[in-house]
Amino acid sequence: MILQQRGGKHGRPKREVELTVRAQKVTVRAPKYLGKGAEPLTMWAVHAVEEHPPEDASALEWLVLTSEPCPDFDSADRVLHLFSGSGPGPTRRDVISAEDRAR
Numbered sequence: 001m002i003l004q005q006r007g008g009k010h011g012r013p014k015r016e017v018e019l020t021v022r023a024q025k026v027t028v029r030a031p032k033y034l035g036k037g038a039e040p041l042t043m044w045a046v047h048a049v050e051e052h053p054p055e056d057a058s059a060l061e062w063l064v065l066t067s068e069p070c071p072d073f074d075s076a077d078r079v080l081h082l083f084s085g086s087g088p089g090p091t092r093r094d095v096i097s098a099e100d101r102a103r
Helices: 073-084 092-102
Strands: 002-005 015-018 020-028 041-049 061-066
Touching: 020 073, 041 073, 061 073
Parallel strands: none
Antiparallel strands: 002 015, 020 041, 041 061
């Protein structure tokens, strides 16, 4: 996956980033605040890592937990673009705003 890093944060310049992407369905224990006996939560973990960053930059790495099914590359790619706010389609902010309006 190739992604355009927006830059600007912490003085980092904008650059193109090549990421290795993996996705796996995971089950985690429910948070304690849900109380005893709460069912485990099943979600998808999407891991993206830049394996060969430029010498003058630190590697980009994300671990995104999502309720969106990611059984293939296209779905994991969609989740990462949503998370990063890059590429076509709605951004993470657009989706969160739509969810807030629905409440």
